[in-house]
Amino acid sequence: MTNTVLLVGNLGTDPETRSTRGETRVTTLSLGTSRPKRDQEGKTFKDANGYTAKETEWHRITCFNGLGKTVAQYATKGMLVSVRGRIHYSKWTDREGVERYGCEIIADCDDLSVRSANRAASAGVALRVGVTNGQRRSVTRTALAWTARTIF
Numbered sequence: 789m790t791n792t793v794l795l796v797g798n799l800g801t802d803p804e805t806r807s808t809r810g811e812t813r814v815t816t817l818s819l820g821t822s823r824p825k826r827d828q829e830g831k832t833f834k835d836a837n838g839y840t841a842k843e844t845e846w847h848r849i850t851c852f853n854g855l856g857k858t859v860a861q862y863a864t865k866g867m868l869v870s871v872r873g874r875i876h877y878s879k880w881t882d883r884e885g886v887e888r889y890g891c892e893i894i895a896d897c898d899d900l901s902v903r904s905a906n907r908a909a910s911a912g913v914a915l916r917v918g919v920t921n922g923q924r925r926s927v928t929r930t931a932l933a934w935t936a937r938t939i940f
Contacts, residue, residue, distance in 0.1 A: 793893055795847055796870040797821035803851075803860045815856030817863065819847045819871060819893075848892040849873070855895060871895050 800818035807813055824832040825841040835841045849871055851859045863869065873895040882888050 791874040792872070793875050794870060794872050795819055795821055795849075795893065797847070797868075799863060799865050799867045799869060800846060802865050803856075803863050805856060805860045813853050813856045815851045815860045816892075817849045817851075817859065819849050819869065820844045821847065847871075848890075849895055850876075850892050851895045859895075 797819045800820050803815050803817040805813060805815045822842040822844050825843050827833055832840055871893060873893045876892050876894050878890045878892075880888050880890075
């Protein structure tokens with residue numbers, strides 16, 4: 789059995805990084821994915837501008853150590869990204885004694901290609917960053933097709 793998830797969307801905020809007491813670097817980001825809105829009959833419909841109406845869902849993404857450092861350094865708000873990782877559910881009790889539940893995606897890929905949604909769309913160029921055992925290998929410019937994306 790496998791717990792694997794692949795999400796493609798835009799970053800809603802710049803990545804935020806913190807360190808735990810054990811000096812583990814934790815980087816979190818918000819990823820928005822869209823899908824067509826449907827009416828009561830299950831059909832898609834157009835908005836006032838003539839485009840297919842869409843619903844956006846927001847996902848919490850967490851990266852650790854070297855991957856987190858690289859993501860924090862190169863990823864920015866609005867960037868088109870695809871994230872491969874695993875779903876992680878957590879349960880905790882808040883200060884008022886209420887049990888809370890959460891869901892996040894733990895990014896576990898060891899490769900990142902950074903593409904700015906507005907700048908690279910016209911140039912077709914991306915920055916490719918490799919991470920091995922938490923160490924940045926290289927940064928190279930790579931020509932990509934129109935569908936170029938960010939992967940981490």
